[in-house]
Amino acid sequence: MSKNVETVLENLRRNNMAAHYVPTIAEVAPFVEGLLAEGASVAVGGSVTLKETGVLELLRSGKYTFYDRYADGLTAEQKKDIFFRSFDVDAYLSSANAVTEKGELYNVDGTGNRIAAIAYGPEKVIIVVGVNKIVVDIDEAIKRVKTCAAPPNAKRLGFETYCAHADHCMCVDGSMTDGCAADQRICCSYLISGFQRVKDRIVVILVGEECGY
Secondary structure, eight states: OOHHHHHHHHHHHHTTOEEEEESSGGGHHHHHHTTSOTTOEEEEOSOHHHHHTTHHHHHTSSSSEEEOTTOTTOOHHHHHHHHHHGGGOSEEEEOOSEEETTSOEEEEESSSHHHHHHHSSSSEEEEEEEGGGEESSHHHHHHHIIIIIHHHHHHHTTOOOHHHHHSSOTTTTSOTTOOOOOTTOSOOEEEEEOSOSSTTSEEEEEESSOOOO
8 A cells, every 4th residue: 555545544534524445446346345334325426436446336235225226227317317316315326536645536427416426415425536636735636537437437427528528628727617509518527525524424435546537
């Protein structure tokens, strides 16, 4: 475990978040399973990391009441209903767009449902994040989203945005909220999670391998 990983874990804990280090992707799902009671209600934010680490497969195992936003055949209204149900689950799982060395989580959403649930509602929030998302500070986190996170996510979703075609935001050196005016813009709402009033409500699992965007 590198020095900056130790620093991140220490500062997350200072910010009243539980913080754990899991060396490999293969160990993530078993670790998450140890945090969830059988029969617990669970939901997820949009996340490539949860798929890559096997967490989605775990949640679909039948051990939990899973409000699955990715289920086949969902209508727009059914997906919206899942988003609202997600505010009242026992555990909400997601990744983060960046985690700073100061122990802050940085997240950007197009719809806003994910950052809303991280901020308020679910009894517990479990964040799975690869070491590739560690940044020095919020300024670097902003740039990371504009260059490393938003472009591949927009491509994955088939969105017609500037970043999907150019592989970077049109305002890389602009402020946090500067960007395009596309109807499918992926960066609309922003959340910085610092010191938390409710100790250990947010649980961060830092993975010692790259995962997600």
